[in-house]
Amino acid sequence: MIYFQLFWAFFISNILGYGGGPPSIPLIQNEVVDHYKWMSVKEFGEMLAVGNALPSPIATKLAGYVGYQVAGVPGATIALFATVAPTAIAMILLLQFINIFRSAPQVKAMTQSVRPIVTVLLGTMTFQFIMGAVEGIGWMQTIILSVASYLLLETWKVHPAIVIVAAMVYGYIFIG
Numbered sequence: 001m002i003y004f005q006l007f008w009a010f011f012i013s014n015i016l017g018y019g020g021g022p023p024s025i026p027l028i029q030n031e032v033v034d035h036y037k038w039m040s041v042k043e044f045g046e047m048l049a050v051g052n053a054l055p056s057p058i059a060t061k062l063a064g065y066v067g068y069q070v071a072g073v074p075g076a077t078i079a080l081f082a083t084v085a086p087t088a089i090a091m092i093l094l095l096q097f098i099n100i101f102r103s104a105p106q107v108k109a110m111t112q113s114v115r116p117i118v119t120v121l122l123g124t125m126t127f128q129f130i131m132g133a134v135e136g137i138g139w140m141q142t143i144i145l146s147v148a149s150y151l152l153l154e155t156w157k158v159h160p161a162i163v164i165v166a167a168m169v170y171g172y173i174f175i176g
Contacts, residue, residue, distance in 0.1 A: 002071050003078050005036060010063045010082035018114055021058040026121035028062050038070050042136060045129045053161040059083050137175050145170065 009031035017024030025048065032038050039047070051061040060083050067079025101107050133142045145167055152158040152166070 003074065006067050006070060006075050006079045007082040009036060010059075010067075010079045011085060014059055014083050015086035017059070022122060023114070023118045024059045025062070026125045028059065028066075029125060032062075032066055038066060040132075041128050042132045045132060049164055049167075053164045137171075141175055 010028070013027035013031050014024055017027050029041075029044050033041055033044050047062065047065055048058070051058055051065065054061060060080060063079035063083040064076045067076035069075075071078070130142065130146075133145075148170075149163050149167060152163045153160065
């Protein structure tokens with residue numbers, strides 16, 4: 001049963017996650033944290049932070065990690081297959097129609113209408129992560145890490161992997 005749950009959680013998240021990784025992340029979080037309760041919001045946030053520091057698409061990294069944590073190597077394999085299956089099926093079935101519908105106004109309208117939804121989903125997830133951080137380490141540490149991360153990423157254009165490692169070192173030294 002666990003294998004079917006893993007398959008379904010990642011298949012449905014990735015088939016509904018129109019637009020790639022960012023739209024899929026809140027859907028994966030909903031399945032993994034809220035629906036199946038395989039991990040907490042904090043654990044999901046930590047997994048997402050480390051996953052973002054590694055190369056390759058985020059959805060496959062999340063699937064591999066969660067699948068392995070839940071059901072070992074077979075679970076990771078099933079979760080990874082469920083993650084890439086929607087795209088593979090869509091590519092096979094829809095490849096012939098790409099040129100026909102590429103400039104259709106309906107397709108452009110659909111793409112434009114999805115953006116605000118993705119923004120709200122990512123904003124909600126960010127709020128949950130911030131509240132989890134405040135619960136775990138307090139307001140002051142959360143503000144210090146947030147401001148420092150923002151400055152490093154946006155002002156000084158430091159690579160995200162370096163910022164994540166720096167935050168981990170800060171946490172180890174100052175937070176415990």
